Amino acid sequence: MATALEALAPERRRQLRPLQPSGRAALSAGPGEPPLLDLASNDYLGLSRHxxxxxxxxxxxxxxxxxxxxxxxxxxxxxxxxxxxxxxxxxxxxxxxxxxxxxxxxxxxxxxxxxxxxxxxxxxxxxxxxxxxxxxxxxxxxxxxxxxxxxxxxxxxxxxxxxxxxxxxxxxxxxxxxxxxxxxxxxxxxxxxxxxxxxxxxxxxxxxxxxxxxxxxxxxxxxxxxxxxxxxxxxxxxxxxxxxxxxxxxxxxxxxxxxxxxxxxxxxxxxxxxxxxxxxxxEREPQRRALLERAEHWRGALEAAGWHRPAGSGPILPLLVGDDARSLELQQRLEQQGLLSVAIRPPTVPAGTARLRLVLRQDLPEGSLERLLQALGSP
The missing domain is CATH 3.40.640.10 (Type I PLP-dependent aspartate aminotransferase-like (Major domain))
Structure with a gap:
């Protein structure tokens, strides 16, 4: 067990990171820490704090x-x-x-x-x-x-x-x-x-x-x-x-x-x-439909910015990167710009398909897409 842990590459090592809600669709690492716009959780309809x-x-x-x-x-x-x-x-x-x-x-x-x-x-x-x-x-x-x-x-x-x-x-x-x-x-x-x-x-x-x-x-x-x-x-x-x-x-x-x-x-x-x-x-059918429409808009905008178009039609938008280390670099770049999106690496996904898992929430504020595109930069 110890040998296997020692052999684990740094870009594959996981860490627990406590986060707490901090305003609308945002999380922070603790008191006094800047809020991070939540583009990571599965709270698609923003109901966890309703x-x-x-x-x-x-x-x-x-x-x-x-x-x-x-x-x-x-x-x-x-x-x-x-x-x-x-x-x-x-x-x-x-x-x-x-x-x-x-x-x-x-x-x-x-x-x-x-x-x-x-x-x-x-x-x-x-x-x-x-x-x-x-x-x-x-x-x-x-x-x-x-x-x-x-x-x-x-x-x-x-x-x-x-x-x-x-x-x-x-x-x-x-x-x-x-x-x-x-x-x-x-x-x-x-x-x-x-x-x-x-x-x-x-x-x-x-x-x-x-x-x-x-x-x-x-x-x-x-x-x-x-x-x-x-x-x-x-x-x-x-x-x-x-x-x-x-x-x-x-x-x-x-x-x-x-x-x-x-x-x-x-x-x-x-x-x-x-x-x-x-x-x-x-009771919230219009909001559900609006979320799916927004997801399609985000997919188109990411593709237009030069990224591989995320597959599917729901609120999960995987941004394929490929390399483990690069996916972590992108995660850190987004955090520096106040955005939380976690790098997903093997063994959760197949080798060579590391990605940022972008998740839309119904309660994301206007301007979130523009912030994301600016933070990502060019592929």
């Missing part, structure tokens, strides 16, 4: 305390948990929702519910680490298909069915890839899975609240998706996660899911804030 979320969390603290004190199956289940699950299920058009304390736990549970050691999992090459850990924990065999290449996926499904027509198949993808900003054609993805009798797990963590009809994600209305995984720590501005599926799968998770059974329930104040966010999102 008064309605804060008030809902505070009321929950006064009523339920800070923590649940036990798992949902012991004494940790509260009415707010059930209220959030039922309202979220109606909004998503799914029969059952179960809450989890984190997206990592939800993804572990989802894979283990849909695959076992006799299964074959076909996963997009760039799926989140938590999903890969879930595949490993399930004991299933793993095959990767090229990122968002549904033709490659179909060829692999066809080969799998020719080899064993009865084998349990699971396909895993995301609706908005957090480091790429890209999305698959979800309707076609669903159709391919149905054609070959494969279950589909879609991680909607970064899309919910932002993409799809009413912000319901790109899997909205697609009955062929067995499980949707989502989180409250991004556009919802709270914390925790959930799985959404049909009633049978929901009951199976309740009875058999280790990540659900053997963990303290989601903190009631987080559940209350997530419920307030869910209701707020449904």
């Amino acid at each position: 008064p309605r979320l804060q008030e809902a969390a505070q009321r929950s603290i006064e009523r339920d305390g800070v923590g649940a004190g036990a798992s949902r199956l012991v004494s940790g289940s509260r009415p707010i948990h059930q209220d959030l699950e039922e309202e979220l299920a109606r909004w998503l058009g799914r029969e059952r929702v179960l809450l989890y304390p984190s997206g990592f736990q939800a993804n572990l549970a989802a894979v283990q519910a849909l695959a076992d050691r006799r299964s074959l999992v076909l996963a997009d090459r760039l799926i989140h680490h938590s999903l890969l850990v879930g595949v490993q924990a399930s004991g299933a065999r793993l095959q990767r298909f090229r990122h968002n290449d549904l033709g490659d996926l179909e060829r692999k499904l066809q080969q799998a069915r020719q080899g064993d027509g009865t084998q349990r198949l699971l396909v895993i993808s995301e609706s908005l890839f957090s480091m790429e900003g890209t999305s698959p054609e979800v309707r076609r993805l669903t159709e391919i899975c149905q054609r070959y009798g494969a279950a589909l797990l879609l991680d909607e963590a970064h899309a919910l609240g932002v993409l799809g009809e009413g912000g319901r994600g790109l899997g909205s209305g697609e009955a062929g998706i067995q499980l949707i995984s989502g989180t409250f720590g991004k556009a919802f501005g709270s914390g925790g996660a959930f799985l959404a599926g049909d009633a049978l799968l929901g009951e199976w998770l309740l009875q058999h899911s280790g990540p659900f059974r053997y963990t303290t329930a989601l903190a009631p104040p987080l559940a209350a804030a997530a419920l307030a966010a869910l209701r707020l999102i449904q």
Whole structure:
């Protein structure tokens, strides 16, 4: 372990850096430190400090305390948990929702519910680490298909069915890839899975609240998706996660899911804030649409300035740099100009694809794009 740490190159070494909110869409390293415009967090709709979320969390603290004190199956289940699950299920058009304390736990549970050691999992090459850990924990065999290449996926499904027509198949993808900003054609993805009798797990963590009809994600209305995984720590501005599926799968998770059974329930104040966010999102359709329009404007402006056009259409704009050290240099240059954007380096992204991960927030002040372009300079 010590040898491996010593061998870690400086440009690959991570550090924890405490930051605190400092005014509108800004963070600072501490008292007296200059504010940094937040172009890094996943608070896409700027809800984490919205008064309605804060008030809902505070009321929950006064009523339920800070923590649940036990798992949902012991004494940790509260009415707010059930209220959030039922309202979220109606909004998503799914029969059952179960809450989890984190997206990592939800993804572990989802894979283990849909695959076992006799299964074959076909996963997009760039799926989140938590999903890969879930595949490993399930004991299933793993095959990767090229990122968002549904033709490659179909060829692999066809080969799998020719080899064993009865084998349990699971396909895993995301609706908005957090480091790429890209999305698959979800309707076609669903159709391919149905054609070959494969279950589909879609991680909607970064899309919910932002993409799809009413912000319901790109899997909205697609009955062929067995499980949707989502989180409250991004556009919802709270914390925790959930799985959404049909009633049978929901009951199976309740009875058999280790990540659900053997963990303290989601903190009631987080559940209350997530419920307030869910209701707020449904009232803020114009703001959601404006965020996506702004993202397209930013992409065009970055391209016009000579940068590689960030892929996708959502609020995640990866600015590809390539070299690890250069990406850190750009991060530091932006910070000197009062902008926070974190350099993403391997192993989070493939070698040679280091980038600045630019994230739009609905509450960014006017002039933010001009500040960014000036700080970046020429490529």
